[in-house]
Amino acid sequence: MMESLHVAVAVFSLLSLGQTAPTTNCDSLTQQIQISGRDQLLGRWNYIAESSDIRGSKELLEISRGTVWLNYVAANEENIMIGSMHLKTFGQCFSMTFNSTLESNTLTFDYPYSSTGFHLKTGCPDCRVVYSNITFGRSSYRAVQLLSRRMKVSAAELEEYKKQVECLNLPEAAILDPEQGFCPDPSVSKDSKSFDMTSFMGTSNMSMIDEIFQSGAAVKTFSEVFSQLSSTLVEAMGN
Template sequence: MMEFVHVAVTVLGLLSLGHSAPVTSCENLIQPREIHGNQLVGKWTQIAESTGIPQFKVLTKMPLETAWMNITAANEANTFNNLYVHKMRGMCFTLKTNMTLVNNSMVHNYLYSAVLLNTGCPDCLVIYSNNTVGRTTVKALHLLSRRVKVSAAELEEFTKQAECLNLESPAILDSEKGFCPDPALTPGTKTIDLTVNNITPDELNLLEKLFTESGMKTILDTDQSSVDLFKED
């Protein structure tokens, strides 16, 4: 069960990019940008995220401490490899995925498609994604940056974007809690790989149930039970 708790938190925590002149109106803030593949490549810090699920912010803030992503070009044209590294409860987790650029959208090999949105942040990636799990679609907004912190004005703009899209107020990650290292550069670091190549119908059904408001409550209860059990040990 706990593996799916981590996957549920992780699967909404993928990709982003782009920059533009400062934007203030909802019309501009939710305007998709043209995607150029070379803009995606590199290391990005996850700054904040928002979804349409009321309790997801609480879930994100409880176990998820920090996260970063490294995007590299794959051999196939318009295809990229993604390494997502995040820290939960002081432990390091990795997730490897790939994406393809199709008709100005980033398409994940399972569950995910996204577009880039306007942003006044010069080194940020803002993506608006649709995460489809079975019959459930979860909309999410992600802010990534080359920096480990962004300005208050840049966070305010992102918060406004979430509001314009009728999403919940963003969860802001705390860079002061430290980041997990790159497993390729520090092979001795203990990490847990959450990469899933094939999802069975039963697993898909479980994920679908988790991506609901009641599912978020189940995850929160499970997470708290795990913390209580750890304290007892």
């Protein structure tokens, strides 16, 4: 049972990763911007929305009713950041740590999957729009995420992001609901309780997750897993 729980949470962590693009303003909306250094990326970033061409990703993010925030701190090595992801889903908190490298305006990481990302122009003053090419298992995917220092952005800022998604020919984005609440910051909350998924996110599990997505059964499979396990999450986290 715990193995199924791990796989299901791993999927939502990965997501925490077919319309015709309009021609108006797309050149501007998909323009890459320069990141002068890692310092401007450090600190907390809240997930606002995400679109990807992973089959069923939008539905799964909506089913999870989850929230996600990231935190970056500087590593000793130049241009390397230590990242942590904090996911809240079904009332429980899960976390994962990873290393990111910013070099030549490209943000990359290799674990738990391979990703190369670029920042796109945005009119939101405290936001990041990150367009990524992702590989896990034997498949490659595209995704674009909207992150902000705030927990919620304005309607106009969200609309601009939605237009960027259209311009990139990606499916409609899933919008995360901050009203669901966020996991507490473990650095300031001694009582925070979170299950660390870092060691679980290995190559074999990424391949298994990819096979489920490729089969087209991801929504059904992981919906059933969480339907069976949601009532026992509190007990599982206590063990």
